[in-house]
Amino acid sequence: MSLSQHDLFSVIKSDFCNLFSYKQRGDTIEIITSICTVTNCYVSVFISQKNNEYIVSDGAWIFGRQYENELFEDIDKEIVDKVTNQYIEHYEIKKLVHNHHQTYFYKKTDNIHLVSALVFEVAHFVAAIINAQSLSYLEVKEETESRQFKKEVNDFFHANYSSTIVSFGSFIVDDSIPSTIKFNAIIRTNTMLHLVMYISGTNLSYFTNATCKAITNFEIVSKKRGNANYLTKTVIINNKCDGYQPEKTAEYLSHLTETTNSKPILYHGFRDDILRRIPQT
Amino acid sequence: MSKINTKIKENFDTYKQLLSEKKVLNVKQISFDKQKSHKNWIENNSQLNGNHETKFLLNTQQSKLDRKDYKFRLVATDFCEQALARFDADGATHHNKDNQIPLSKRKIEAPHFHCFDKNGKEIAYKTTFLEIKDNCTELQKNISIGLNHFCNEFNIQPNQEKQTEIVSNNSIFPFDIHDGVNFI
Numbered sequence: 206m207s208l209s210q211h212d213l214f215s216v217i218k219s220d221f222c223n224l225f226s227y228k229q230r231g232d233t234i235e236i237i238t239s240i241c242t243v244t245n246c247y248v249s250v251f252i253s254q255k256n257n258e259y260i261v262s263d264g265a266w267i268f269g270r271q272y273e274n275e276l277f278e279d280i281d282k283e284i285v286d287k288v289t290n291q292y293i294e295h296y297e298i299k300k301l302v303h304n305h306h307q308t309y310f311y312k313k314t315d316n317i318h319l320v321s322a323l324v325f326e327v328a329h330f331v332a333a334i335i336n337a338q339s340l341s342y343l344e345v346k347e348e349t350e351s352r353q354f355k356k357e358v359n360d361f362f363h364a365n366y367s368s369t370i371v372s373f374g375s376f377i378v379d380d381s382i383p384s385t386i387k388f389n390a391i392i393r394t395n396t397m398l399h400l401v402m403y404i405s406g407t408n409l410s411y412f413t414n415a416t417c418k419a420i421t422n423f424e425i426v427s428k429k430r431g432n433a434n435y436l437t438k439t440v441i442i443n444n445k446c447d448g449y450q451p452e453k454t455a456e457y458l459s460h461l462t463e464t465t466n467s468k469p470i471l472y473h474g475f476r477d478d479i480l481r482r483i484p485q486t
Numbered sequence: 487m488s489k490i491n492t493k494i495k496e497n498f499d500t501y502k503q504l505l506s507e508k509k510v511l512n513v514k515q516i517s518f519d520k521q522k523s524h525k526n527w528i529e530n531n532s533q534l535n536g537n538h539e540t541k542f543l544l545n546t547q548q549s550k551l552d553r554k555d556y557k558f559r560l561v562a563t564d565f566c567e568q569a570l571a572r573f574d575a576d577g578a579t580h581h582n583k584d585n586q587i588p589l590s591k592r593k594i595e596a597p598h599f600h601c602f603d604k605n606g607k608e609i610a611y612k613t614t615f616l617e618i619k620d621n622c623t624e625l626q627k628n629i630s631i632g633l634n635h636f637c638n639e640f641n642i643q644p645n646q647e648k649q650t651e652i653v654s655n656n657s658i659f660p661f662d663i664h665d666g667v668n669f670i
Contacts, residue, residue: 217540220588220589220590221589223590224589224590224593226593226595228595229660230660230661230662230663231660231661231662231664231665232660232662232664232665233663233665235662237593242487243487243488244487245488245581245582245583245608246578246579246580246581247578247579247580247593249578249579251663251664253662253664254668255664258669260664260669262663262664262669264663264664266578268551269526270580271577272578273488273578279646282553299669300670301667301669301670303666303667305525305666306526307524307526307667309667309669311669313669314599339487340487341487356567359563359567360563360564363541363563363564368531368533368541368543369531369533374518402494429635458508
């Protein structure tokens with residue numbers, strides 16, 4: 206059965222419009238829009254009325270990672286920050302940080318006839334930011350190899366250490382060290398804290414960047430904690446990657462050794478050194 | 487970007503087996519002892535004992551701002567890094583992107599489960615229990631109901647001697663995300 210053009214339009218309009226729904230959240234209403242992100246989430250915006258003004262916000266959901274949005278690499282963050290600033294400018298979005306950890310993006314108006322326009326703009330803004338955060342800006346080979354190496358080393362830790370003492374991709378729970386300083390693995394025992402960084406790279410530039418990141422992270426810990434004897438710093442190198450060229454990175458690796466007070470462990474062939482460096486109980 | 491989980495796609499029978507086989511939650515208490523890297527979230531990892539050699543973990547996460555926003559994740563990192571399945575008590579509405587599903591059927595609001603289909607694609611779904619609005623409200627108010635529902639869905643059984651209790655602060659209900667924020 207074929208539809209007339211008008212009926213076809215009606216079906217499409219009805220299907221699109223029916224995607225809209227709402228949830229009451231106290232005095233704020235969540236509008237679930239028909240706009241979708243590349244992480245397969247529908248964008249929600251939040252509306253409340255205060256002092257004769259309508260506030261339309263993202264509900265702090267972008268920074269709250271409600272859209273399964275994660276940033277994986279430093280290089281991504283630089284690009285995403287640039288993109289975000291341009292979208293903020295384009296949609297004329299305001300930003301505020303509440304209670305240190307809640308970042309809101311919002312627009313407001315005292316004209317009820319403009320609320321829909323604000324919902325339209327804030328929703329498109331949210332989708333744009335989530336999409337920008339969720340795309341990969343690294344070369345596919347680099348991303349795949351880096352992920353594989355992380356997985357391989359994580360598996361080694363899983364196999365040899367109790368899951369209750371190992372955490373991956375986390376930061377030290379301590380207000381003196383910012384939560385942006387993350388370690389590939391942290392092993393906590395009753396008396397010791399072992400911090401571990403992995404280094405890999407499909408070319409010299411990626412490898413050097415990863416080395417610099419490890420040096421910086423450990424230098425910040427040393428600055429904040431001094432050379433505390435309950436803390437060890439370990440670096441694990443993917444010595445099979447193309448970026449591993451010891452003669453060209455000698456200065457960096459020597460500085461890394463000084464910073465961590467120990468030689469980096471070459472994973473392939475020497476991974477059991479990890480067990481000697483970090484006791485299993 | 488949402489990606490195909492090739493490990494699950496290539497080993498779908500094993501995946502289904504891991505979801506359905508009996509697992510025992512062997513802890514007396516789930517308390518949120520770990521701060522996630524995102525400061526508004528806290529979490530707990532509890533081991534599950536299975537028949538299989540695979541080691542399972544039950545990962546529980548809760549928002550410190552909105553206690554009814556919590557998640558359970560069934561994890562078996564020996565098999566794959568991504569969680570095998572999860573439950574979201576609140577949060578974003580999921581879009582089941584599938585060329586064979588009409589637009590009107592693609593939208594799955596929270597609370598909902600997530601798992602993978604035979605093509606390794608992550609999908610969200612609601613159980614019959616979650617289709618009833620009052621059930622959703624009760625389950626959001628009380629995380630223990632959510633835990634029971636998650637355990638039933640993936641054959642996680644309590645240890646007969648231990649009735650697992652979740653130590654969680656009471657919800658502020660309803661939570662208002664704009665409350666107290668000074669939008670200047």
